[in-house]
Amino acid sequence: MSLSRTTREDSPKSWAIENSENLYRIEGWGQPYFSINAAGHVTVSPKGERGGSLDLFELVNALKLRNLGLPLLIRFSDILEDRIERLNACFAKAIARYNYPGAYKGVYPVKCNQQRHLLEDLVRFGKPHQFGLEAGSKPEMMIALALLDTPGALLICNGYKDREYIETAMLASRLGQTPLIVLEQIEEVQLCIEASRQLGIKPILGIRAKLSTQGVGRWGSSTGDRAKFGLTIPEIIQAVQELRDADLLGCLQLLHFHIGSQISAINVIKDAIQEASKIYVELAHLGADMKYLDVGGGLGVDYDGSQTNFYASKNYNMQNYANDIVAELKEACAEHNLPVPTLISESGRAIASHQSVLIFDVLGTSDVPSGAPEPPQEGESAIIRYLWETYQSINEENFQELYHDAAQFKEEAISRFNLGILRLTERARAERLYWACCEKILAITRKQEYVPDELEDLEKIMASIYYINLSVFQSAPDCWAIDQLFPIMPIHRLDEEPTRRAILADLTCDSDGKIDRFIDLRDVKSVLELHNLKPGEPYYLGMFLNGAYQEIMGNLHNLFGDTNAVHIQLTPKAYKIEHVVKGDTMTEVLGYVQYDSEDLIEQIRRLCEQALLDKRITIQESQRLLQNYEQSLSRYTYLSS
Known part of the structure; x- marks a missing residue:
């Protein structure tokens, strides 16, 4: 027997928004930005507890009136600002609590989300805190050098480096920048020495150490001797000696480490900072x-709201994180009578995740047959009568045994059909009775605290398929690639009971283009509770906390391009639209794979002319085809609602 992952409580007689809050766990993962109002709509409070809120459903409808079709990515600039302020406030509080005589200067890792408008906002919001940027590649450094104009802010230069990368970073110091070149490979030491001699610039250098402390979760292997980046302890000693021989040891001023993204357990952070503190002291x-x-990074996001060490959660808050780092470093430096360092963190996920919400609509559903079946008719196969008797006999005492009987009868019906004994209509009746048995058994298991192992998948087997106007590969690639969990829920009708259980299938012609893992208090559930579709009415779903990594890692599978995106800022009266970034048109997407739209149109024109000569098409039909073809090329790659 195993513990069921789905809700087992009986449905209340009347549904209230509190039931939706509990079901979708919005108070766990959404605070302080997302909640549900009395109308049953999701609301957004971009400034947390310090400002007003917006009705997300009404906002989406207003944006659609502006010809912004779904799917639509809504970025809330105020949330981005609030995340930066909260992180800096937590470190300021920790510094005051432990009388830490140093400072905190955070940096944002550009790789987390490189979109221009977002980075421009981030630099602007970070100025009061001297918040800097971290580049993990040469292209990212190009962005950072051009955008970062905050006096005193740091530019951390990570990633693989060639001579040009290193020279550019050193020369940036002449512009008033504060670049810190982090040595990731031992070969970079000599590159820095040679560039320094040639340019006559003494750079600020850092070393990235491979810690022995093991991370947790998907990125747990980011540490240790075989980690991708960083120097081992023997290599660190070699680097120190090479810098000393070049009379540049005074340039070595920073120690950097990274134990993986989305660290869910605070004890791992404590162990890492303790080990790093010892290395820092020894380098001094x-x-x-x-x-x-x-x-480094690693400050987690509580995607499922459980506040546990589950990989999609974290068992600490931002203040715990800052406290442990500050306290450990002060103790280590005080023990050896050393000045404390300026603290730096690269908390990209914790800054960028909350600021964007992806809204998409449901296009249709596919359901297993439901409702009471008809009894067998005279002359129908005995297998149908057996299934009918099984259906009538199911109760809370025998449901497990009769589930196996129903499955066996169904397989026998298929076998008889393949042998030509059963007609197609009779096979359809047999399968309809089988699904009726499953529906009846599922209703019983939903009331059980424990469910037999063989029935654990019944909820998923019986689930509806909701077809969504979205490409998982473009807008939520981590769902497909690494089983990342993002909160997904309807943004309206939350004062109604969701009576359907569903998985989500996207627009791509790929069996992996689906979402069938959803957040749940106990772990992960395989279905999402949704409402029946109402004819003629849209049904909107929102994917939350997906502002980190998803946009830049999305791909063009089936040639679905970037979605429409809009930047919203709260105002005293309501909101204003700061930026609109139109999603890809078909012409733009086809250009990515080396197709010229004019050439394609000309080819279709020639085909139409030949079809006219052969009298296979009328001139009216050919013009209609050409018109539709040209119009489609200029439009959004997603479906119109």
Whole structure:
């Protein structure tokens, strides 16, 4: 027997928004930005507890009137600002609590979301805190150098480096920037020495250490001797000696480490900062002019709202994180009578995840047969009578045994059909009775605290398929690639009971283009509770906390392009639209794969002319075809609702 992952309580007689809050766990993952109002709509409070709120359903309808079709990515600039302020406030509070004589200067890792408008907002919002940027590649450094104009902010230069990368970073110091070049490979030491000699610039250098502390979750292997980036302890000693020989040891001022993204357990962070503190102290003893410690990324996001060490959650808050880092570093430096470093973190996921919401509509559904079946008719096969008797006999005492009987009868019906004994209509009746048995058994299991192992998948087997106007590969690639969980829920009708259980299937012609794993208190559930579709009315779903990594990692599977995106800022009266970024048209997407739209149109024109000569098409039909073809090329790659 195994514990069921789906809700087992009886449905209340009347449904209230509190039931939806519990079902979709919005108070767990959504605070302080997302909640449900009395109308049963999701609301957004971009400034958290300090400002007003917007009705998300009404906002989407208003944006659609502006010819912004779904799917639609809505970015809330105020949430981005609030996340930066909260992170800095937590470190400021920790610094005050532990009388830490140093400072905190955070940086945002550009790789997390490189969209221009977002980065411009981030630099602007970060200025009061001297918030900087982290580049993990040469192209990202190009962006950072051009955008970062905050006096005193840091530019952390990570990733693989060639001579040009290193020279550019060093020369940026002449522009008033503060670039810190982090040595990720031992070969980079000599590149930095040679560039320094040639340019006559003494850079600020850092070392990324491969810690022995093991991370947790999907990125747990980011640490250790075989980690992709960083220097082992012997390599660190070699780098120190090479810098000393070049009279550049004074340039070594930073220690950097990274133990993986989305760290769910606070004890891992504690162990890592303890180990890094010891390395920092030893580097100072070796003669390096240590001034900075970069704790990397890893600050988690509570995607399922459970506040546990589950991989899609975290068992600590932002203040716990800051406290542990500050306290450990102060203790380590005080023990050895060393000045404390300026603290740096690269908390991209925790900053960028909350600020965007992806809205998409449901196009249709596919359901297993439901409702009471008709009894067998005279002359029908005995197998149909057996299934009918099984259906009538199912109760809370025998449902497990009769589930196996129903499955066996169904397989026998298919076998008889393949042998030519059963007619197609009779096979259809047999399958209809089988699904009726499953429906009846499922209703019983939903009332059980424990469900037999062989019935655990029945909820998913019986689930409806809701077809959504979306490409998982473009807008939520981590769902497909690494089983990432994002909160998904309707943004309206939340004062109604959702009576359907569904999985989501996207527009792509790919069996992996689906979402069948959803957040749940106990772990992960295989279906999402949704409402019946109402004829002529839209049904909108929202995917939340997906502002980190998803946009840049999306791909063009089936040639579905970037979605429409809009930047919203709260105002005293309501809101204003800061930016509109139109999604890809078919012409733009086809250009990515080297097709010219004019050439395609000309080819269709020639085909139409030949069909006219052969009298296979009328001139009216050919013109209609050409018109539709040209119009389609200029339009959104997604479906119109």
